[in-house]
Amino acid sequence: MKILIIQPKLEKQVDQLEAELVNNPAVDIVIFPEGYLNENVEKACDLAKKFNTVLIGGYRRLKENPKDRFLIINRMGEVVFDRVKYGNTTLHTIEGLKTGHILCDELIVHNIKSEDFYDADLIIHPIGVGMFSEAQFEEWITEATKIATQSNTMIIGTSHADGSFGDTGISIPIAYCIDKDGLVVFISANDVRTRLLNFETREVYF
Template sequence: MRILIGQPIHEKQIEQMKNDIKAKDSIDLVLYPEGYLSDENALEEACKLAKEYKIAIVSSYRKDNKDRAVIISCDGEKILERAKTIPDENVELHEPLTVFYNNNSIGYILCMEILKANRDLKRVEEKIDFIVHPIGVGMFSEEQFEQWVREAKVIAKTYKTIVIGTSHADGSYRNCGVSIPISYCIDSNGEPIFITKSDIRSRIVDLDSKKFETIG
């Protein structure tokens, strides 16, 4: 499976996603950050785009000013859709945590949910082939960057799966003014296929060969 990992800027429409999909052949899935789909209209546009180009789309969308997880199949159907789990450590990750698609069990964690994933993914009985991790904005400190990468490595190694994450290129957590854009792909041994810091170019990773290419 070939996955395009984008780091767009925030926008009301989905022009950056359209341009990424139109520019590249032989892509099976596109991973975009949390909240890139700004509302339900943008979500429906993404569903149409997935169906038109026969490509799966992973991101999240905003509804009632809250982020919701979504995976769209190449038929334009929403095959995973749920609320984001609140940060309270006593609250477990909301279901569903995985979806079976195109002969793969795909795990899904949304932004700060990564801090609960190593604990709560134990509820998943089947082998997870890879986990997608849409992140809203870049990290607000070097310490957070290292923490989230470390968590991704632990999850990958614990569950013997690939973990892939990406953030927007702009914006900052609660408008704090600090943002370190991040994207990464960790293999099932917990070793990096790539990790980027403040490098907002898109990438394509081939899950079969464990190789990637940088776009732009």
């Protein structure tokens, strides 16, 4: 199982996602940040079908409140899971993997219970903008590590390459993968390179 973790810049279209699929045609799953797709879910479905790849991340319905949602698009280009932020975190099976999902600050503020994810093979954590301080970066990594170990489950998170929370002007792009035993597979701060993870061997390629 090959999983591509991307950190695109915020954009009106999904050109960066398409470019990554062109450059990595053999991947099984692509994970992208919260709110990246904007109103481009239909285009993402077309890309998933064209490249025979599962797409997992977040999108934003600009005309609805709350805006942010988590979704999974299968290889056939079908949306097979879609939930609103702060909604139910039940597991979903895709490509034989039982997946849990945490959307951005749900990691900290949504009272996530590790037992909710205990049977999962993988927890996916799309993040919106980068961290606004080193302290926040450490807090989120610490919390993700706790959830991984208590759930006995790998967790992967990724944010956009740009953007700051609340117009603070500060953004530390973050991407990470913590294994089920709490060991770091990778942690990225201010390094927005795309990463390719071999799920079985835990090897990471740039």
